[in-house]
Amino acid sequence: MAVIATVLFAFAAALLGPVGTAWAGSVHNGASQPVYSYTDAIRESVWVDTGTVVDGAPVRVAADIIRPREPAAHGRRIPVIMDASPYYSCCGRGNESQVKTYDANGQPVQFPLYYDNYFVPRGYAVVLVDLAGTNRSDGCEDVGGPLEVAGAKSVIDWINGRATAHSSRTGGTEVKASWADGSVGMIGKSWDGTIANGVAATGVDGLKTIVPISAISSWYDYYRSQGAPLYPGTPADLAGYVEDPATTARCATTQGELAAGAPYSGDWTSFWQQRDYVANADKVKASVFVVHGQQDLNVRTVHFGQWWDALAARGVPRKIWLSQTGHVDPFDYRRSAWVDTLHGWFDHYLMGVDNGIDRQPMADIERAPDQWSTDAKWPAPGTRLTTVHLNPGTLGGSSTNSGTTAFTDDPSRDENAWAADVDRSTPDKTVFSTRALDHDVRMSGSGDLTLTVGSSTTSAHLSAVLVDIGPAAIRNYLGSGEGISTLTTRSCWGEGTPGDTGCFLDTAADTSQVGATVFSRGWIDLGHYASLDHGRPLTPGTPYRMTVHLSPTDHVVPAGHRLALIVAGTDNGLIDPPDTKPTLTVDLSHSELRLPLVGGTGALPAGQQPRAAASQAAPLAVLTGRQPADLR
Incomplete structure (x- = not known):
């Protein structure tokens, strides 16, 4: 399936038909097609009431939206792909650390990553949410806690008519999501995918699927392992990393709570309980497509394992990809297959397309660099x-x-x-x-x-x-690169504009003999x-x-x-x-x-015999050069 797409105007006209004919939508031959104009898409920002208050002031989170113009003109509503992140201004998203950009009037220009370029022409809205306390949102960054989760959840509530949004940070006019059909899929790597897990664990109506990539399922297990400290810092340090200095100064109380609630001793506290999404896996209604690097030493693999097991016990529809990489997005190690698979996943769970992806093998496992196997179920049958x-x-x-x-x-x-x-x-x-x-x-x-x-x-x-x-x-x-090398060539994945080209640096496997x-x-x-x-x-x-x-x-x-x-x-x-x-x-x-x-x-051979230690043997070749953790 071709993934470097252009808008095919003749095909679009054939689908849309002449004025006055019945609406055909973007689905054709079992897949949504790029029939809508990315250049002419509607780009807007709203601020959504979260229902939470910090220092006596109501908290609103900013959501930047890009959606095709044509469906609304025909009275048709569309589904939403949503990525809620703390990184849209401080640090960036993806292999090229893209940030949001805005024009002189504050209207969004660049939407980081490829979701908008690829999916908006296919009939999806893409909504990028600034987590509380970051970029253009109010409140304080509480690192996976109630404020963060409530902020992202409130956007889903607004899309479904249960929350209020405004045209400006200070208020302005009320804005309704009359263009949305209420179906939302959350996606994101690392912290972004973590919030997708947290929102899914609230059981919010309208969230139909999540795609957590290298995501945390319990914040205790990010900082501690059965009492052993994995990092010397606290969540307060992480909050300070993504907040601007003015926000950090306003949020001294929250900062104190982040430091006090995460004792270096490794003790389990109510702070960790608030940030344990596994405990609420029984509330998950969304399907889940888990992606993780088996050598991820940042968000370690315990996170996908305990989340997967809890979802399996619940009977949640699931799919999983496990790579040999560290903390890397599949767009950067298996790009073409990834975009095709993600396309089919969203088409099925957000547009209702019966494309068979729910009947395909559950698991894709990378056995050697760029060599993959599949299993009908995971863990493997037997x-x-x-x-x-x-x-x-x-x-x-x-x-x-x-x-x-x-x-x-x-x-x-x-x-x-x-x-x-x-x-x-x-x-x-x-x-x-x-x-x-x-x-x-x-x-x-x-x-x-x-x-x-x-x-x-x-x-x-x-x-x-x-x-x-x-x-x-x-x-x-x-x-x-934690298993990838970034090349100098680029390829384009969807439509683009001068301010958001949809073209990204290519990558290749970085390998080693061990x-x-x-x-x-x-x-x-x-x-x-x-x-x-x-x-x-x-x-x-x-x-x-x-x-x-x-x-x-x-x-x-x-x-x-x-x-x-x-x-x-x-x-x-x-x-x-x-x-x-x-x-x-x-x-x-x-x-x-x-x-x-x-x-x-x-499985193991019988009759093992103790081996004499080869005390003079040369050391085996292993990888060296561990990199410091970066939650992006």
């Missing part, structure tokens, strides 16, 4: 959460666990150093490995590791990673052994039992490779260290690893 036994140096091949192992936290080391030294005995880690596999082993979904651990000090953090040991060409997810690949991770703070509500000091020498949640994955360890579990302390760059430097002793007889194996107990 997946079983399977107990894999642990013995010193050995993974699987036994009917029991036995022995002990110990390691000393070294905060200067990380998962890639551990993987490179998988066959070296080093004091900072312990390794459990299979022998070379005689057949492919696939994992699909989330696993866990229950450990009985004693610490030599009063505090300890623990990391667990699954490693595919063997040569592979993978996307360079730790590079500056000898070991970390593909699933988990981190905990042992001080939260009793509850996430309150951490406490450890008693040295006392064993504590905790379960590490391993991040969801869909990975095939090929025949000839080995599967390894590495358990260690601080994973440098991914969690912060504890305030002591403990030695941890693991009682394997009271520990258990469970993996989501396709084929269940028969």
